[in-house]
Amino acid sequence: MRVRKAVIPAAGRGTRLYPLTKEIPKEMLPIDERPMISYSLEEAASAGIEEVFLIVNRNKTLLIEYVKGIKLMNKFKNMEIILLEQPFPRGSGEAVFRAKEGVGDGPFALLMPDFVLFEADPPLVQMLPVFERYGKETVGVVEVKRGKEGYFGNVGILEGLPLSDRTLEVRRLSGKKKGEWRIEGEGVLKAVGRWVLFPSFFDLLKETRGEGEWDDTPALQLLCRRGKVIGRLLEGEGFDVGNLKGYEAARDFLSSRRRH
Secondary structure (H helix, E strand, O other): OOOOEEEEEOOOOOHHHOOOOOOOOHHHOEEOOEEHHHHHHHHHHHOOOOEEEEEEOOOOHHHHHHHHHHOOOHHHOOOEEEEEEOOOOOOHHHHHHOOHHHHOOOOEEEEOOOEEEEOOOOHHHHHHHHHHHHOOEEEEEEEEEOOOHHHOOOOOEEEEEEEEOOEEEEEEEOOOOOOOOOOOOOEEEEEEEEEEEOOOHHHHHHHOOOOOOOOOHHHHHHHHHOOOEEEEEOOOEEEEOOOHHHHHHHHHHHHHHHHO
16 A cells, blocks of 8 residues: 655644744744754655645745745655645644545545654654555654653553554554643653554544544544554654754754764
8 A cells, every 4th residue: 555645734823832933933943954844845755755735824934935945856856745725723633634635545644744753764764664564554653751751742642552573553542631741650652743544534533523623633542442553663863843842852962963
């Protein structure tokens, strides 16, 4: 099952990164002198994705102009980047749903641009062989050690059964919670913003839509409860750059790497 298409939501307000996002879209914040969005776009290209549906807000003119410019770069010559508008920030679920028609009837990758990985192959490159082997929806996973809670959001803590050295069958995915979180024990496994999904996921999005913000987490939780998700423990150093602590940690890591 070849994965040819990807969805990248990039229309949100970036409130976890305020005040950095007061003037600059989150996706254009620099990480090692490159905009955040460049990492997920290059990851998609390196994984052989042929079409990317980038969900944007028309007010993010800096992001839109940047994407129009990189379309001309040689590294993206085999990948089409299609801009879809989300006029109002009504949640990640609505953003993903806007790509339903474009995705069609094949599997697709979902990449959240506020997760970056260093010192290893890109997440999607690591995940696609697992998806092809098991034929199930697949999520990227990292281990978060005790004391590092502040560097990651508190959504997506996993429970599951190990299948092999770096894969597990996911049985439970925690939802979003307010406030800080604490790890009991040495560490936890956490889902990151990298998924390979079947188009039936759009039906789950509609099924789990609630009042107010249309979030994608309830649909992802339902997938996990049904035992349809395989987790791939990612090699490398991963960072949630969608919050201030994680963003600074990623920049510090790269700065330290350059000094050595």
